Amino acid sequence: MNPDLEHGQSGPGSPPIAQRVGRIALALVLVLIGLWILHEFLAALVWAAIFAIALWPLYRRLVGALPTQSKRVLASLLLTALVALAFVVPFVYLAIALAHEMHLLVELLAEARRSGIPVPDWVPDLPGVGHTLADWWRTNLSDPTVSREMLGRMDTRSLAESAREYGGEVVHRLALFGFTLLTLFFLFRDGASFAGKLRRLSDRVIGVRGEQIALHMISAVHGTVNGLVLVGLAEGVVLGIVYFAAGLAHPVLIGALTGVLAVVPFGAPVIFCAAALILLAQGSAGAAAVVVGAGFVVVFIADHFIRPFLIGGAARLPFLWVLLGILGGLQSLGFLGLFVGPAVMAALISLWREWTEPEAAAVAAELPLAPPQHPPPDLAGRPQKV
Numbered sequence: 001m002n003p004d005l006e007h008g009q010s011g012p013g014s015p016p017i018a019q020r021v022g023r024i025a026l027a028l029v030l031v032l033i034g035l036w037i038l039h040e041f042l043a044a045l046v047w048a049a050i051f052a053i054a055l056w057p058l059y060r061r062l063v064g065a066l067p068t069q070s071k072r073v074l075a076s077l078l079l080t081a082l083v084a085l086a087f088v089v090p091f092v093y094l095a096i097a098l099a100h101e102m103h104l105l106v107e108l109l110a111e112a113r114r115s116g117i118p119v120p121d122w123v124p125d126l127p128g129v130g131h132t133l134a135d136w137w138r139t140n141l142s143d144p145t146v147s148r149e150m151l152g153r154m155d156t157r158s159l160a161e162s163a164r165e166y167g168g169e170v171v172h173r174l175a176l177f178g179f180t181l182l183t184l185f186f187l188f189r190d191g192a193s194f195a196g197k198l199r200r201l202s203d204r205v206i207g208v209r210g211e212q213i214a215l216h217m218i219s220a221v222h223g224t225v226n227g228l229v230l231v232g233l234a235e236g237v238v239l240g241i242v243y244f245a246a247g248l249a250h251p252v253l254i255g256a257l258t259g260v261l262a263v264v265p266f267g268a269p270v271i272f273c274a275a276a277l278i279l280l281a282q283g284s285a286g287a288a289a290v291v292v293g294a295g296f297v298v299v300f301i302a303d304h305f306i307r308p309f310l311i312g313g314a315a316r317l318p319f320l321w322v323l324l325g326i327l328g329g330l331q332s333l334g335f336l337g338l339f340v341g342p343a344v345m346a347a348l349i350s351l352w353r354e355w356t357e358p359e360a361a362a363v364a365a366e367l368p369l370a371p372p373q374h375p376p377p378d379l380a381g382r383p384q385k386v
Contacts, residue, residue, distance in 0.1 A: 043336055044176045048183035050339050052191055053218055054225040055079055059188055076188035080181055087177065090256060097253055116144040125281055213350045220317065220346035224339050227311035228326070231302050232262035239272055242294045246287035248275055263338065265326060268299050311342065321345045 038045070052059075062075040111117065119142060124134045187194070202210030236259020243251035254275055261267030272295035279288040308319040322342050329341020 041176070041179055044180040045183055046336060046340065047180045048187055050221060050225070051083055051180075051184050052187040053221045054229075055083070055188075056191065059191075072189055076185050079188055080185045083184060084181055094253070094256075097250070114144065117141040123281070125283060209354060213347050216316070216346040216350045217343040220311075220322075220342040221339055223311040224322075224326070224342045227307040228263045228338055231306050231310065232268075233259045235259060235262040235268055235298055235302055238298050239268070239291075239295055242272075242291055243275060246275075246279060246291050247284065248279060248287075248291070262299075262302075264330065264335075265303070265323065269295060317342070317346055317349055321349060 035042070059075055059079055062078065063071050066074055068074055108117065117137075119134050119137045123137060124130045198214070199211055202214060206213075236255045236257075239258045240251050240255020243254050248254060254271060258268050258271040261271055272291055276288040276291045276295075279285075279291060308322075311317070311322045312319040322345065325341035325343075325345035326338055327341075329337025329339070329344070331337070333340055
C-alpha cells in the first residue's frame with residue numbers, strides 16, 4: 001500500500017486529505033457567516049445582479065459609443081442613474097397623486113362630520129349590490145349623527161402609529177434601493193472581471209458543465225425580463241390608451257398600475273376589470289365592455305404567444321416549467337422570485353438533460369464551451385472581445 005495514503009495523503013506533492021477537508025469546512029463556515037452578516041442585504045444584491053444581467057447588452061453598446069477614457073465608469077453611472085429614474089419618477093408621481101387624493105379625503109371626512117355624505121348617483125347603478133349598498137349608505141353615511149359616531153371610533157393615536165410604522169418601512173426600502181443602486185454601479189464597472197472569476201471558480205468546483213448551467217440561468221433572466229417586464233409595460237401602454245379613449249379618469253396612472261400588475265401572471269385583469277366597473281357605475285356600459293374586451297384580448301395575446309416565445313425560447317425551457325418557476329418564485333420569494341424562479345428552473349432542466357442524455361453530456365464535456373485562450377464570457381453570457 002502507498003505510504004502516503006496510509007498517512008492520509010493523496011499523493012506526492014498533494015496536501016493531506018485532512019488538510020483539504022479542513023479547507024473546505026473553513027470555506028463553508030466563512031460563507032455561512034458571510035451570508036448571515038449580509039442576510040438583510042441579500043435581496044438588494046440579487047436585484048442588482050438581475051438589473052446588471054438584464055442591462056448588460058445596453059451597457060456594452062454604451063461603452064462602445066462613448067469616446068472618453070473612463071467610458072466604463074461613465075457608462076456605469078449613466079445606466080445606474082437611468083435605473084434610479086425609472087423607479088423614482090413613477091414613485092414621485094404616485095406620491096403626488098396620493099397626496100392630492102388624501103387632501104380630498106380629509107375634506108370629505110370633515111364634510112361627513114358636519115352634514116353626512118350623500119349617496120353618489122352611480123352607487124345605485126352598481127350591478128347586483130347597488131340598491132343594498134345605497135340603503136346602507138343612507139343609513140350610515142348620509143345621517144350626520146351616525147357618520148359622526150362612526151368617524152369618532154377612529155383612534156387618531158393608532159392612525160399616527162400606523163403612519164410611523166409605514167413611514168419607517170418606506171425609509172428602510174429606500175435605503176435598500178440605494179444599496180441596490182450602489183451595487184449595480186460596481187457590477188457594471190467590474191462585471192466582466194467578476195464574471196471571469198466566477199467562471200474560474202465554477203471550473204474548479206463544478207467543472208466545465210457549471211459554465212453551461214450559468215449560461216442557461218443568464219438566458220432565463222434575460223427571457224424573464226423581456227417576457228414579464230417589457231411585455232407587461234407594453235400591456236400597460238396599450239390599455240392606458242384604451243382607458244383614455246373610454247373616457248376613464250386618470251388613464252396614465254391606471255395604465256401604469258396595469259403595467260406593474262401585468263408583470264405578475266393574471267394581475268392585469270384585476271385593474272382593467274375594476275376600471276370597467278367604474279365606467280359601468282358611471283353609466284358608460286359600452287365603454288366598460290370595450291375596456292374588458294380589449295383587456296382580455298391583450299392579455300390573451302401576451303400570455304399565450306409573446307411571453308412563451310420570449311421566456312421559453314431564450315432559456316430553452318418548456319413554458320409550463322417557466323410558469324411554475326414564476327408562480328413558485330412569487331409565492332416563496334415575493335416579487336424577486338419572478339426572476340429567480342425561472343433561473344433556478346433553467347438550472348434544474350439543464351441538470352436533468354445532462355443526467356438523462358448522457359451521450360450529449362459526454363460530447364459537451366469533451367468539447368470546451370470556449371477556447372481557453374479566449375477571455376471569459378461577460379454578464380450577458382457572451383465572450384468578451386479582445
